[in-house]
Amino acid sequence: MEQALAQWAHVFLEDLTGARRCSPHTVQAYRRDLERFLQTQRLGGSAPADRVLTTRRFQDFLASLAVDGLANRSIARAAASLRSFMGFLYRRGAIPHDWSDRVPSVKFAPSLPRFVGESQMREWLESLPGRTHWELRDRCLVVILYATGARLSELVGLNWGDFDSESRALRLFGKRSRERVVPTGEYLANSLLELKAQSPEAAFGEKKPILINRRGGRLTGRSVARILQRSFAAAVGGGVSPHRLRHSFATHMLDHGADLMALKELLGHQDAATTQIYTHTSLEHLSRVYREAFPGDRA
Numbered sequence: 001m002e003q004a005l006a007q008w009a010h011v012f013l014e015d016l017t018g019a020r021r022c023s024p025h026t027v028q029a030y031r032r033d034l035e036r037f038l039q040t041q042r043l044g045g046s047a048p049a050d051r052v053l054t055t056r057r058f059q060d061f062l063a064s065l066a067v068d069g070l071a072n073r074s075i076a077r078a079a080a081s082l083r084s085f086m087g088f089l090y091r092r093g094a095i096p097h098d099w100s101d102r103v104p105s106v107k108f109a110p111s112l113p114r115f116v117g118e119s120q121m122r123e124w125l126e127s128l129p130g131r132t133h134w135e136l137r138d139r140c141l142v143v144i145l146y147a148t149g150a151r152l153s154e155l156v157g158l159n160w161g162d163f164d165s166e167s168r169a170l171r172l173f174g175k176r177s178r179e180r181v182v183p184t185g186e187y188l189a190n191s192l193l194e195l196k197a198q199s200p201e202a203a204f205g206e207k208k209p210i211l212i213n214r215r216g217g218r219l220t221g222r223s224v225a226r227i228l229q230r231s232f233a234a235a236v237g238g239g240v241s242p243h244r245l246r247h248s249f250a251t252h253m254l255d256h257g258a259d260l261m262a263l264k265e266l267l268g269h270q271d272a273a274t275t276q277i278y279t280h281t282s283l284e285h286l287s288r289v290y291r292e293a294f295p296g297d298r299a
Helices: 006-019 024-040 055-067 072-091 119-129 135-148 154-155 185-197 221-234 243-257 260-267 279-293
Strands: 169-173 179-183
Touching: 006 072, 024 072, 024 119, 055 072, 055 169, 119 135, 119 221, 119 243, 135 154, 135 169, 135 185, 135 221, 135 243, 154 221, 154 243, 179 260, 221 243, 243 260, 243 279
Parallel strands: none
Antiparallel strands: 169 179
16 A cells, blocks of 8 residues: 555654754754645645645645745745655655656745854953853853854763864764864863863763763753853843854854855855855945945045
8 A cells, every 4th residue: 555645754754863864953844844734735644646746736835834924934944845855755766756846946035144243252251250160161161152163062062072182172063963173272272171170080081071060961952042141141231042153153253364165164064155144244344344444435
């Protein structure tokens, strides 16, 4: 008996988790998109077929998302999920042709990344205390995100074995377990060494987490976000997120003349096009400096 689309969707999600080693966040996004498509179109019990997976069907689904008020970015992600699912069905022999081209493309203007200004960042860093173990931990947390451009998942996954104090470098494990080594700079390296000196010997083995909670376990992403928000609000006011510090790292690097391809490697991007979004932000900065400094415009 031919498998229904709901069953194929389950196999597809298992493939994302296992063979393709996608992050739980990515798999959850695919799950939401596919479940919504199958439920709204009432296709869960239908077998993959030409009369079922039509261009009109995909158009109607994506249009319904727009009517429901979803942002273009969310609709574009849903379209990408469906195209990926169609490609999977074809590779598994469930459909005779790759029907991913039946899913319409959704165009949207990319939003520019938000970042913390250099003066605010300096004020925040200068306000960070380091008297106790927990204050040192929080300082390391902030500085790792800003000084390396690490993702939140990379930060909480750091072990003491990933820190090379001699070469002043950190080993980060990014998406799909891709590994990269990034420099730390003196300030971050010294902060980590201070934290290590205040930690009990049993707490800094090769596989022991750098950032721990008060129970000795690994710090969670939610806890990191809460610590950042509290610290930033106390220092300069307003809100901040872990990813905003990654944007700040990239933007400040470009503003000070960093090479785009070098920045790509530091951020762990596979494609330079992903890194190029920061050039728009940097260009805005340069344009502002130009307007403020060029006397010809004021003449």
